[in-house]
Amino acid sequence: MNLKMYQNRLQGQTRPVVVDFWAPWCAPCRTIKPILKNLAQEYQGKVDVWEINADEHPDLLPVLKIYGIPTLIAYQSGQEVARYIGARPASDLRDLFRHLAEGKIPPRLSLRTRLVRIALAVGMAIIGWFNPTSWPFYVVAGFIFFSAVYDRCPVWNAVTSWLKQQRAKHTNRSTR
Numbered sequence: 568m569n570l571k572m573y574q575n576r577l578q579g580q581t582r583p584v585v586v587d588f589w590a591p592w593c594a595p596c597r598t599i600k601p602i603l604k605n606l607a608q609e610y611q612g613k614v615d616v617w618e619i620n621a622d623e624h625p626d627l628l629p630v631l632k633i634y635g636i637p638t639l640i641a642y643q644s645g646q647e648v649a650r651y652i653g654a655r656p657a658s659d660l661r662d663l664f665r666h667l668a669e670g671k672i673p674p675r676l677s678l679r680t681r682l683v684r685i686a687l688a689v690g691m692a693i694i695g696w697f698n699p700t701s702w703p704f705y706v707v708a709g710f711i712f713f714s715a716v717y718d719r720c721p722v723w724n725a726v727t728s729w730l731k732q733q734r735a736k737h738t739n740r741s742t743r
Contacts, residue, residue: 568619568624568627569626569627570626570627570630570631573627573631576617577642577645578645580615580642580645582612582613582614582615583613583614583615583641583642583643583648583667583668583670584614584615584616584617584641584642585603585614585615585616585617585639585640585641585642585663585664585667586616586617586619586639586640586641586642587599587600587603587616587617587618587619587637587638587639588619588621588627588628588631588633588636588637588638588639588640589618589619589620589621589636589637590620590621590622590636591620591622592622593636593637595636595637595653595654596636596637596654598654599637599654599655599660602657602660603616603639603660606660606661606664609664610664610667610668613667613668614664614667614668621633621636634652635652635653637652637653637654638650638651638652639651639655639660639663641663641667641673643667643670643672648667648672648673649663649672649673649675651663662674680715681715681716682715684711684712684714684715685712685715685716687711688708688709688711688712688715689708690708691704691705691707691708691711692704692705692708695708
């Protein structure tokens with residue numbers, strides 16, 4: 568499958584789709600495979616699942632910016648709405664399928680991940696408070712906190728949306 572075939576298949580897709588890029592030698596891929604299989608059966612007719620062997624289609628990987636497997640890319644109306652790299656817990660995958668089936672955009676971070684990052688940021692700020700050279704701790708705390716809430720930031724969303732449009736324009740020019 569080349570990029571043009573992949574894009575055509577996506578454009579013809581009426582339901583949300585989760586594309587699983589995997590390889591037979593990949594242990595995390597084998598770990599999530601039964602979870603994906605169960606979710607595909609549970610959400611049959613609501614969310615489609617495609618499996619693409621990364622070893623058999625290596626040309627797609629750099630174009631789709633897939634640098635690790637397993638990579639799951641979720642699409643709604645041909646547009647990417649979520650990307651998970653690496654094995655994820657069954658609860659995260661279930662949430663992804665549930666959101667797609669309901670026509671909602673899946674959250675980028677799970678609540679658990681957000682809370683852990685916020686707790687780490689608070690911990691770094693507290694360490695900085697008691698440290699004579701506190702500014703590095705505050706900077707790190709700020710970055711960690713931002714990583715917990717970035718997907719809710721309107722400026723971040725505007726900039727990343729613009730960058731995605733630019734990338735799509737570039738990709739469309741390169742496939743012609």
